[in-house]
Amino acid sequence: MYGEDDDAFDAAVREFLAGGVARGERLLCVGERVIESLDGGIAPLGDTDALIADGALSTLTLAEAYEATGTFTPEAQFAFYDEATRTAIADGYRGLRVVADVGGLAVDPGTRDVLIRWEHLADEYMAQGSGMSAMCTYHRGIPQAALAAATSVHPLVHAPEAPPPFQVFFDDDRVALVGSVDTFGADRLARVLASSPVSGDRAVLDLGRLEFVDVAGSRVIAHWAQDLDRRSLPLEVRGASPLLRRMWQVLGLGDVAAVRFAA
């Protein structure tokens, strides 16, 4: 989520994209606000014009991306991204990394439900190791109901009919984990955390609204801390419950990587 003129948003987008460049992925930016992020500054992404000239980065306005083929349907979206991912891999890239501003679709009641269905589909597609990864952005200004509905699929659920067990929000300089994480969602959490944009000199994970986490979920957090540590980024965990901290100690997770627990 982002607000007006949010430097943190620009930084998060560029960070996410730079991760794709480092992995040899083709980049695709969808939506005007996302495209603007590319103008704000270069680091750590490198020369965006050169990337565009090389075919390593392309941009689409929302209209171009979602409306060009007529109505917005999950099937059309799927076909579009599947084709784009396959082309990227055929062109020698390791995959396709997408940043899409979909907030406008969430506002429109006509497209909101379709958007949610599409995002379920997209998540399954990404989870299957298709080579595509994506960060979807929502503007803070959109109505709460629309936001709740749309964000409930981030990072998405197992079955479309079930309530989402957990959600991850990338917000300013922190990552917030909300809901319940158990063994069956642990792999998904690992993927979301691995692709979460972290910049600056440390990472912050906010667990203040986490209702439940089991051993597998705790280990995912510890291993994320380990990955961050290898990038010299210390992890600060905020709002952890006394039980999580006890579990951390009992399982010796502090030996995986040092984590600073804060209120």
Next chain:
Amino acid sequence: MTAVLQEPVPGFEHEALFYRSDEDFLDGLLPFVREGLEQDETVVAALPRNRLELLRDALGDDASAVDLRDMAEVGRNPAAIIAVWDRLLREQTAAGRRLRGVGEPAFVGRREAEFAECRLHELLLNTAFDGGPSWRLLCPYDEVHLPRAVVRGALHTHPLAGTTAGRRTSPDYSPGEVAELFGAELPRPTDAVLRGIYGAADVPATRRTVAQYARTIGLPEEKVEVLALAASELATNSVRHGGGTGTVAMWATPGAAIVEFSDSGQVDDPLTGRRMPTLEQEGGRGVYLVNQLCDLVQLRSADRGTTIRVTTWR
């Protein structure tokens, strides 16, 4: 490094000490503790509080050299005790020191279900430490005040047994009883039981159901959360390793809330959940965590299936 030992101890020496009075207790214990200190060993004594005080007073200035722990805490759940000794042994072995322990898990005043777990625990100590680094563990038993079956049981679980009059090998020592005790059925509940079946999609529902039950019978929120976590881990084990489904049973007695998980899988290693898993080891953490967090955990497994009974005192 420590001085060369005059009389090297071969392997793990696990000895029961039967005492009939406070004086008897000290007569048996003090020479054992003092010998350890003289040989520059790390001496750890886990005893019920009244025994700790007795030993501390008798040791005088030497008390500060002994690591004294409250057995009612470290051994609240007997299935959590082996992890304590295991950790101490690894630490001391790594530091080049020998470990000497005193442990009284079966102390006067414990409940029947706890004594049953103490017996299995005492027997599994041999399984866990035989063949490993050399160390000694002395286990005091109050011959006068403990139930007779508990005292007799100690002769079955300790290869060595002694009184202040001397020590000898125990003729009743029966390491083979592990399979029998670990495979035994737990006593059936006599109170009304709520029962439910769970499958792969029901782990969150199982967790919430157990939490709701725990709240309904008035457990404090902290214990409710622990039970929800235990439910999640144990139901997950059934789904992953226990045939895909399981049964949860819940009942209350005047003194306890019991939540029990059963499935058709079989746990081959009776030490499952009793030692801290290594950092990269896959699995084995759920039962370990439950052992560490809950009041009493009873794991039983045979070819008919596996049952884990979690008791919370109230």
